[in-house]
Amino acid sequence: MTDNRAGTSIDKHIGALLSGGFKEFLNFVKTHDDLEIAFRGNSNKVTIYYHNHMMWDLSFSRGNKLKVTVSFNHARYCADWLTKFDDLKNEGFDVSKCVINTIPVRIGNLSCLANSFSVDFVTKTYNVMKDAIDTYFTWSRKHDYFKNTDANRKVNLVEKVAQQEIYRYFKNGVEISKDKYLCLYDLEFAQKNAPEGNKPDFLGIIYNKGFIEQVVMVEVKSLKGALGGSSGIRNHYKGMKNYNSNPVNVIARIVEAKEYLAKLHKLGLRESWVKNGLTNAIIANLPQTVAGTIGNVIFLTDEVCECYKWRKSSHRKSLYRKGRCPIILFYYDYESALRKGKSGYSWFSIY
Structure with a gap:
């Protein structure tokens, strides 16, 4: 594959952002100065960052459906991580491979497939993940609920x-x-x-x-x-x-x-x-x-x-x-x- 993060491999993504099923993500970024769009053509995706951490990965599934992925590991320091997990599950994210009833909790990336994504979907997932990433970035010593241990992430x-x-x-x-x-x-x-x-x-x-x-x-x-x-x-x-x-x-x-x-x-x-x-x-x-x-x-x-x-x-x-x-x-x-x-x-x- 050609080494070009903005090459023809993401032309389809650009079209979906302008007038297709991803357009609400573009509109959302334009009104939220804390978000940045980055092209990842070498991986066939577009990534939207918050605090230089992934908020959403936008890509296409093998069946050519639109695919949105979030990194739920950011929620590991949230006392309400299970509520956040359920919120994403209710929005259509696939949780079939997640292990949540044992220690360590294993969730990782969560993905949702659809033909298009609404303003409501974008707003709700942003609120869930923003709070998770904000908690991830706090200065004070935090409890890792996925491992049931304490950790200091400040440095x-x-x-x-x-x-x-x-x-x-x-x-x-x-x-x-x-x-x-x-x-x-x-x-x-x-x-x-x-x-x-x-x-x-x-x-x-x-x-x-x-x-x-x-x-x-x-x-x-x-x-x-x-x-x-x-x-x-x-x-x-x-x-x-x-x-x-x-x-x-x-x-x-x-x-x-x-x-x-x-x-x-x-x-x-x-x-x-x-x-x-x-x-x-x-x-x-x-x-x-x-x-x-x-x-x-x-x-x-x-x-x-x-x-x-x-x-x-x-x-x-x-x-x-x-x-x-x-x-x-x-x-x-x-x-x-x-x-x-x-x-x-x-x-x-x-x-």
Whole structure:
């Protein structure tokens, strides 16, 4: 299969979102700023994210029916998980393979097949899963009702909230220098069978009012531990650079970027792009060349911001020399973002 998350394999999904049985999901996303649509052509599906976690997977069954999938594991910290389970069962989700009367509870992903999905279905499943994911993201120690044990998930989830805030803030294009804009268009990127082991958090573009300068791979780090170790920022930067040195990867990402951006335009999800100078004509003219077309951007948030600003370390001295890789320190209201799904304030500074 061609490595293209926005290729022809999801044309049918786009049609169903525009005027078919998935159209209420598209309408819902347009009125809920906490949700993001991502194309997953390599897996023949479209994913809608909340807090960078799957809210819904939209796909087609072997019988060509529309298929909606949710990850019910998010409900494992909810005291009312069984009520949520019954709510989804009543909406038509298949629960025939679930084990709910023993410990551990085994549910996993739940799917529902239909010819079309109503506003009521979308709203009800959103409310169930949003509450489950919100509980999953709470700071305090929680009880895992599926395993009947306690667990502390705080450390692992700060970065996920930061990622969602950054994506929301930059998805419509933000001016990062005079007449130069950064726009994020895809999240949770992982190339098929990538020997470089590269998995940045976002894909984006840097463009001015005349042309697209670069497709960029974006990494986010939020906790002090992210500055070192096997998953540290040095290794991520090295992985991105190695990935970008392969011409096959570069051409694949450029072709994909053109189709991805055009499909977002078609769905009406980036209307502000035109105001900022990113038109379909500019997208179509994205140069299909290797040298300099793929770049990197690193976002630092939360406690890592202060580490970067004040700590005179080799990270700052050697890895992020001016002109080598833009570093953006991003600040936001974590508690507001977590509770309301919308930040009370966000701002950034660029190095």
